[in-house]
Every structure is written in structure tokens, then in C-alpha cells.
Amino acid sequence: MKPVDFSLYLITDRSQTSGRPLPEVVRSALAGGVRAVQLREKDLADDEFLELARLLRDLTREFDARLFINSRVDVALAVGADGVHLGAASASVDEVRRRCGSDLLIGYSSHGLEEAHRAVRSGADFITFGPVFATPSKAAYGAPVGCEALQQAIETLPVPVFALGGVKPENLSSVREAGCSRVALISAVTAAPDPGRAVGEILSEMGGAQPTAIHHELRINSYGHYLRRRFGCRISKVNVDAGFTCPNRDGSKGAGGCIYCNNVSFSPRETQPVIPLEEQLAAGMAYHRQRLGSEKFIVYFQKYTNTYASVDILADLYHRALAHPDVLGISVGTRPDSLSSEALDLLTELAEQRYVCLELGLQSADDAILERINRGHTVNDFITAVNRAAGRNMDICVHLIHGFPGEQPEEFLKNAEMIASLPINSVKLHQLHAVEGTELAAMYRRGEFVPLTLESYVATIADFLERLPARVTVQRLYGSAPLEIQVAPRWGLKNNQMWFSVINELRRRGTWQGCLAVKSAFSGAPAML
Numbered sequence: 001m002k003p004v005d006f007s008l009y010l011i012t013d014r015s016q017t018s019g020r021p022l023p024e025v026v027r028s029a030l031a032g033g034v035r036a037v038q039l040r041e042k043d044l045a046d047d048e049f050l051e052l053a054r055l056l057r058d059l060t061r062e063f064d065a066r067l068f069i070n071s072r073v074d075v076a077l078a079v080g081a082d083g084v085h086l087g088a089a090s091a092s093v094d095e096v097r098r099r100c101g102s103d104l105l106i107g108y109s110s111h112g113l114e115e116a117h118r119a120v121r122s123g124a125d126f127i128t129f130g131p132v133f134a135t136p137s138k139a140a141y142g143a144p145v146g147c148e149a150l151q152q153a154i155e156t157l158p159v160p161v162f163a164l165g166g167v168k169p170e171n172l173s174s175v176r177e178a179g180c181s182r183v184a185l186i187s188a189v190t191a192a193p194d195p196g197r198a199v200g201e202i203l204s205e206m207g208g209a210q211p212t213a214i215h216h217e218l219r220i221n222s223y224g225h226y227l228r229r230r231f232g233c234r235i236s237k238v239n240v241d242a243g244f245t246c247p248n249r250d251g252s253k254g255a256g257g258c259i260y261c262n263n264v265s266f267s268p269r270e271t272q273p274v275i276p277l278e279e280q281l282a283a284g285m286a287y288h289r290q291r292l293g294s295e296k297f298i299v300y301f302q303k304y305t306n307t308y309a310s311v312d313i314l315a316d317l318y319h320r321a322l323a324h325p326d327v328l329g330i331s332v333g334t335r336p337d338s339l340s341s342e343a344l345d346l347l348t349e350l351a352e353q354r355y356v357c358l359e360l361g362l363q364s365a366d367d368a369i370l371e372r373i374n375r376g377h378t379v380n381d382f383i384t385a386v387n388r389a390a391g392r393n394m395d396i397c398v399h400l401i402h403g404f405p406g407e408q409p410e411e412f413l414k415n416a417e418m419i420a421s422l423p424i425n426s427v428k429l430h431q432l433h434a435v436e437g438t439e440l441a442a443m444y445r446r447g448e449f450v451p452l453t454l455e456s457y458v459a460t461i462a463d464f465l466e467r468l469p470a471r472v473t474v475q476r477l478y479g480s481a482p483l484e485i486q487v488a489p490r491w492g493l494k495n496n497q498m499w500f501s502v503i504n505e506l507r508r509r510g511t512w513q514g515c516l517a518v519k520s521a522f523s524g525a526p527a528m529l
């Protein structure tokens with residue numbers, strides 16, 4: 001499939017060229033930088049339309065640009081166009097997709113969010129959305145949808161969205177403020193005295209086309225891509241073990257810890273507490289540089305409860321991590337009931353200058369489950385912690401586990417609704433798995449813990465992602481442990497294999513993250529970062 005790699009989509013209208021021949025105007029626009037043209041001209045007779053399509057095909061090829069034909073799939077195929085542009089009055093998207101497979105890109109004109117979602121579910125590769133502003137040429141499509149709806153479309157669709165209708169140089173800044181970096185234009189180009197110059201000015205005002213939050217191929221808002229969008233380079237998280245313990249193990253909140261907890265299961269072997277932080281960091285960064293080509297790093301304080309110390313100790317550790325020139329920020333894993341005001345203020349101060357992610361372990365939004373797993377805090381403790389951390393310029397991540405004894409998939413899905421109602425930016429998910437040295441392993445051997453099957457986990461995670469707002473980034477979908485301590489389940493998957501199992505399930509369904517959460521995008525939840 002060809003990529004939608006253009007940010008200005010020129011739609012023809014020969015009634016708005018001030019008497020100049022349309023090919024002359026299109027040539028000028030192509031010379032100015034247009035990379036995609038849609039031939040519209042619905043009123044032309046078949047033979048004239050075909051002739052003009054052939055002419056524009058030659059012109060667009062000359063400039064290495066894409067050609068789209070409005071509605072007429074037969075003409076698109078006859079002239080070797082790159083795609084077709086459909087709408088409510090044309091053949092349906094799925095019918096055209098069935099007929100043409102991936103040979104043709106499909107654009108779709110939508111005038112509302114639900115219509116746009118339907119078109120993408122049917123297979124549209126990009127959307128023109130509008131009219132965003134009042135314009136006589138789109139008066140038949142009703143009142144303008146406005147920039148707020150445009151922003152919601154961009155945040156909730158996994159394909160590029162082009163602002164259409166009344167877009168002019170004077171309102172481009174509003175379009176950009178809505179997070180939109182792609183425009184579909186008619187008169188702003190065709191009626192301009194110098195179309196090429198108008199295109200150049202608009203393109204420089206728009207900047208480059210930004211990738212969508214929901215990755216077109218992955219169908220989710222992955223944390224890796226979010227970091228890349230935000231910082232413009234390849235970033236890895238590097239685990240360090242700063243020698244913390246946990247109040248749910250040392251007796252101050254509880255004893256014995258959570259029933260599944262064996263910290264060996266979530267710590268790379270290089271991160272032993274005896275090794276100075278700087279050495280752990282150097283080893284972790286070298287590993288990620290060599291393996292993934294990572295350029296910058298986020299130091300991940302993962303093991304145990306990483307705010308469970310005096311603020312002086314915390315300040316020393318966090319500052320040492322941030323001192324490395326290739327470190328962009330820190331990610332701090334902790335319990336929601338172990339976040340002192342001093343620790344929160346320290347993180348807030350750091351977040352004024354650097355990237356800070358506060359990772360709060362919740363595991364389940366059901367108090368009965370939290371009690372059964374000896375978690376030692378409540379759901380309300382978590383909500384309180386989220387609200388205390390909100391508005392402090394840091395990302396808030398929630399950690400959830402699926403597969404607790406007695407937990408039904410529907411109960412797990414309620415976590416997505418709770419996340420939608422809170423200022424949470426990011427989520428980590430994994431399956432409940434028993435590892436050696438834990439109460440859960442003993443329960444498994446006594447027959448009191450029956451692990452999920454891989455198929456049911458993948459299906460429920462896909463269900464969850466469909467309900468998770470598109471603004472929330474996904475950091476993890478799978479938990480793994482060293483082979484020698486794995487008890488059950490033993491799925492034998494690598495992390496990326498689980499990602500692709502879930503992504504393939506979403507693709508099979510024709511869905512994506514947030515496609516069932518459109519309402520929550522209207523509910524005043526925080527905007528995507």
C-alpha cells in the first residue's frame with residue numbers, strides 16, 4: 001500500500017480558476033510543492049472527464065505527485081491513478097476495497113466524527129474532514145464542524161485527517177492549534193493569482209505532516225512513537241535498581257508483598273543494587289544503543305517502590321540519573337499510597353525542566369481483587385494519587401494486570417472506562433503470571449490459580465484497547481520473566497510477538513485503540529500531549 005505522504009491535498013474546481021485552464025493552475029500548484037491532486041469536476045461528461053484525468057495523470061507523474069479521482073473507480077483504474085476519493089453519495093468504501101484490494105488508496109469525505117470512524121473501519125486510508133469553517137462551496141453540508149471536532153477526529157482516528165472547507169492562510173494557525181498538519185484546499189490555491197506561490201506559503205505555514213497518535217500500522221498509540229513524536233529521536237527506557245524496598249514487604253503497610261511479587265521477574269540482571277547507578281546506566285544505554293540504535297534515554301526506576309525513601313535520598317538518585325547528557329528524563333514506578341508531598345514536589349520541580357513519568361501501580365480497579373492479592377491499598381488511594389499528581393507537567397502512567405483469580409473479562413474492561421475519566425496519559429498492561437518464590441505459584445500448584453489462555457488474553461486486551469481513549473499511550477502489553485523462574489502460564493512469547501498478536505487481532509477486527517471510546521474524547525478528558 002502506498003503511504004499517505006502528503007500534507008496538502010489539492011481538490012480541483014475549474015469554476016474557481018479565474019478563467020485559466022485547469023491544467024495550467026494544477027501545473028503551477030505542483031511546481032509550488034503540491035504532492036496530491038484530486039480530480040473532482042463532477043459535472044463533466046464521461047469522455048471529457050476521462051480526457052482530463054489522463055492529462056492530470058501525466059502532469060502529476062511529471063512532478064512525482066499522487067492523483068486521486070473523485071468517485072469514479074473505473075476512471076481511476078483506467079488512467080492508473082493512485083487512488084479514489086469517496087463520499088456518502090459514492091460507492092461504499094468496503095465495496096471499493098473489495099474490488100481494488102490495496103492497489104488504490106481510498107480517501108473519504110466526512111462531515112462528522114461518527115461518519116469518519118465508519119469510513120476508516122471500512123478501509124479508508126485517509127479522511128477529509130469538514131467543513132471546518134464556513135464556506136459557500138460547502139454550504140450544502142451544513143454548519144461548519146469547527147476546530148474542536150477536527151481535533152477530536154485527529155486524536156481518535158488511526159489515519160491522516162485533512163482539514164477541509166474554508167481553510168485559508170488567515171485561519172491556518174487555528175487548524176494547527178487543533179493539532180492538524182494536513183489540509184485539503186480548493187479556492188485557496190485554484191483562485192490564487194499565483195497558485196504555486198500560494199502553495200509554497202501554505203506549506204511553510206503548515207510545517208511537515210505530523211504522524212497521527214494512533215499509528216496506522218500498529219493501530220495503537222504506542223509509547224515509543226509518542227516519545228519519538230515528542231522528542232524527535234529514538235528513545236529507550238533504561239532500568240536501574242536504586243536499592244529501594246517496599247512498604248508492602250517490610251511491614252510498614254503490609255507483609256509478604258503482593259501474591260505475584262518476585263522482583264527478579266521484572267528486573268534485568270545487570271541492575272543489581274550493589275552496582276552504582278551510573279554503571280547500571282552506562283551498561284543499559286550501551287545495550288540499547290547497540291541493539292536498537294537508541295539516541296536518548298529515560299531512566300526507569302522500576303524495582304520495588306521508588307519513592308519510598310527520604311526526599312534527600314530521592315533527590316540524590318534522580319539528579320544523578322538526570323546528570324547524563326543523553327538522559328531526557330526519568331520514569332518512577334511507585335505505589336499510590338507511597339507518594340509523600342515532598343516526593344511529589346521534588347518530581348514537580350524536576351518536571352519543570354525535564355521529562356518525568358510517574359508510574360502508579362494499581363493492578364485492578366476492583367477493591368475485592370486488591371484485597372485478595374494482598375495489595376495493601378485501595379482503588380481510592382490510586383484515584384487520590386492521580387489527582388494529586390495531575391497538572392504538574394508530568395506524565396501519569398497506570399500499571400494494570402489481567403487474569404486475577406475470579407476476574408471476568410468484563411470487569412477488566414471497566415479499567416478502560418476509569419482511565420478515560422482520569423488525567424492518565426499512559427498505560428502498562430500485562431497478564432497475571434506466577435513465578436517461583438511467590439504465593440501465586442503456590443496457589444497454582446494447589447489448583448487455586450488457573451492462568452488465562454493466550455487466546456483469551458489477546459482477545460480481552462484488544463477489547464480493552466478499543467475502549468481506551470486514543471490520547472492514552474500504551475507502554476506495555478506483556479509481562480515476561482526469566483525462563484528459570486516461570487511457573488504459569490508459559491506462553492513462550494517474546495515481547496514483540498505479543499505486540500503483534502494484539503495488533504493482528506485489531507487488524508483482523510478492523511478496529512483500533514479508542515474506536516469504541518469516541519464519547520470519552522468529548523467528555524473533557526485532558527488533551528493528548
Ligand code: SF4
Pocket residue numbers: 246247248249256257258261262303304305335361
Ligand atoms: S507493591 Fe510492588 S514491590 Fe511491593 S510487594 Fe507489591 S508488587 Fe512487590
